[in-house]
Amino acid sequence: MIKTRLLNNRIEIPSPGLGTYRLGRNDEEVSRAVRHALDAGYRHIDTASFYDNEMPVGKAIRESGIPREDLFVTTKLWGSDILEGRIERAFDESMRRLDVGYIDLYLVHWPVKGRIADTWREMERIYQSGRVKAIGVSNHLIHHLELLLKEAGIMPAVNQVELHPYLVMQELQDYCQGKGIVIESWSPLGSSKIPLLADPMLQEIANRKGKSTAQVILRWNLQKQLIPLPKSSDRQRQRENLSLSDFNLTADEMTDIDRLDRNLRTGIHPDAITF
Template sequence: MSKLANSILQETTKLNNGVLMPKLGLGVWKTANEQAEESVAQAIKHGYRLIDTAKQYGNQAGVGAGIKRGILENGLNRKDLFITTKVFNGDQGYDSTLRNFEKTLQKLQLSYLDLYLIHWPVDNKYIDTWKALEKLYRDGRVRAIGISNFDIEHTKTLLAHSDITPAINQMEFNPINQEKDILSYMNLKGIQMEAWSPLGGGEALSNPTIKKLATKYNKSVAQIILRFDKQMGVITIPKSTHVERIVANSQINDFTLTTEDMATIKQLDKGQRSLWYKDFAWHAGHKPNAYVDAVQTWD
């Protein structure tokens, strides 16, 4: 029997266009190019098939190198993987999105994408950006298109001006920030929720309630959180550059959280976002010295 038998890494969910997407993958935010190459290659070696990056992360070249290594070293084909990246805020707009899509493919050393997302709903541009994504989808350059960091209001506006319903909305989602209203709305519209920062950073990982559950199930805190996400029906992409954690993050199919324990975690929700519209300089409501949206650079 395969060592991946009964692994979440073999599980997929069917998106609203019929495409099958893995339920768990590797995220690479705040990962330098060299680290990204190694972590992606190692993740693929250990059974991961979903890899998520973005131009803003500044590591698409490293991710592309890791994908190439992972395919060659493990006897895989490109079609065995599910690769996601996102339209950079500074590239949004119809023509600019199409132009920079080609550059993204070059960085990743790919001929197509499995999923292309609008990273943030940039004021006065995200509708035109979506039209460009619809063209890329119709032209067969991407297998699915979606959005990221879209609240209900922005999603409603997009749906009113779109021909294609987004397949995904990638949101910050974790025990501290469960986005219950957005999750409910996406489920209503047939848009799959996907979690960035699924482990919730230090506050969730050090939460005494989750630690208690980890002891009860003889699992790590991260495994409890990822199991919670799975049972909530949310695709997850935890980030790690450590092989042992990459492997451990996938070992969540040998236990199930009880209804009572799920309810206990749901009560931890504070609606506490680490980043939102007000943090970005491209948004009209930004504050002085706000986080500047720029491609991160790494040695």
């Protein structure tokens, strides 16, 4: 079941959201997978200009018949658009490709070295133009956020980062929570790159609860006030990833999962990204 949280500007955000990176091999498959997800009850779709799927994502949303105000659509600004001085144009192009009236959340996809504060100023201008309900960042660690906040007029609503039981980043979680920035977890299931879903301790908890390992990880996210963005192209697994409200993890189970942390990334370190 989908619950909503409030962002720091009082905008409601449904949780979990559907990840859409590599959701299908072509536009038709992407649209179909998004349509199935909306049928299953997802109301929050996470895309990015970099995923090259904004058009089929937007098409599925328009064709769903679900009132626009019941949906939450995120897209992201890519680093080369920052380096080439085309932030506003990149935003307009995402708007045009999505064609869903407005964007709910626009994120700076990765911090661009030396450009963090001025990128945020342009994000603030886009927000003030009223074409997006909230703005935020992605892959920003504490030192990136400190640079941003030195000159920011608006607090980011969200920081979307790689986060799962093998990469807990509790210090970043505490920092963001202290500032009212909601954390979204990307690759919450460890993507297909690490065997997180086969972790024996997670499997043991899952067996005890009569749930899947994926559901245990997603439930851990919800209880930590994180918004997970699991990606699945499979109808059954999409539904499974939403069925999280009929069980609870105990405080001990939460601590046991926290202790699985091994600072293991599936993706690039935010200081190593190049465009």
